[in-house]
Amino acid sequence: MSASCEIPSFKLFETELTYSFLDIQPTSKGHALVIPKEHGAKLHNLSDESLKDLLPVAKKIVKLLNLTNDGPDGQGYNILQNNGRIAHQEVDHVHFHVIPKLDDKSGLGVGWPAQPTDFEATGNLHKELLARIESEKL
Template sequence: MSASCEIPSFKLFETELTYSFLDIQPTSKGHALIIPKEHGAKLHNLSDESLSDLLPIAKKVAKLLGVTHDDGPEGVGYNLLQNNGRLAHQEVDHVHFHVIPKYDKETGLIVGWPAQETDFGKLGELHTELKAKLESGKF
């Protein structure tokens, strides 16, 4: 545990750009956070340099927690979660990723996925709009 932090921090990995530690309000055993040292309230506010360090650390955390092996169709799983904005459930205005082990259906992240029926006409219109933005470079 770090003695220099106001909130207890149980460090897992640290690089020049990133810090990872165990979540003090976990949803399951081993729930960990990965944060960039560069401040950015949302993902798009971070430099590409900071972003390039986050996923390799997430991978190391998952391996460290032992959730990367497959034990049949159910096995052990994990979620990598990152929220942007209050509407998307972000409570801390600093980018952070959660690595949340999923050992069973009752612990870890519980997700509902309200999928909509496909409207290929609307989907095609959106695709055309997005392609125009890509081609113009104005996004």
């Protein structure tokens, strides 16, 4: 550990706006983090400039870890980014996880509690959102 008492990191890539390193509490071999140098607690707090720089770095890590097998079988990976405590964010600084899925036991396990579609409610929500897009110029 350095004299400044920083947490050790194992840097992978660094750009003017982004820093990436191996996770020191990995869920699988090669688990890495990609973080913006700009502080933002949640994704919507970051500038578009910072956001545009993050995913290309994540892509480089995927290639570095040889996770580019495009066949249906073989290794995969998850890109994970959480916002807010209720969404399992533990660090108040935006960060993306690149998590190799090397087998059934390692990496991220995801459950997806999908609900049946209520087309009327979904249609109403769609109309509301389109109105907000127009009125707020999002």
